[in-house]
């Protein structure tokens with residue numbers, strides 16, 4: 001099965017975000033695809049579920065994808081703009097493209113990625129933005145913990 005369009009790829013990340021929220025976690029999802037749309041790995045933020053502050057959605061999807069020979073032709077799709085840590089992962093492994101579902105709620109290193117040759121596409125999907133608005137309003141302490149605000 002292939003997910004050739006950006007919307008199809010983002011739908012997988014959005015499903016992961018919903019799963020994470022249903023588990024009582026932070027509703028951020030991500031997935032790693034080949035450029036032509038083959039799903040390599042998917043995941044969601046697991047800070048709460050695993051008690052692990054480093055298990056972000058992008059990291060979880062990346063780990064679930066296993067080893068790849070090269071990441072140049074892969075696409076990281078995430079429901080929320082990647083933080084600096086996940087932006088570092090994108091650069092470290094040379095992921096060629098990032099699709100961002102929402103960069104209004106939060107913005108990490110996406111401009112730095114674009115300046116360094118990563119193709120960045122911002123969708124700003126109203127449903128994803130609304131989900132994060134509802135989450136951050138209902139869980140301000142957990143949200144501030146996740147983005148490192150005191």
Ligand SMILES: [Zn+2]
Pocket residue numbers: 056057058082083084085086087
């Ligand atoms: Zn992150």
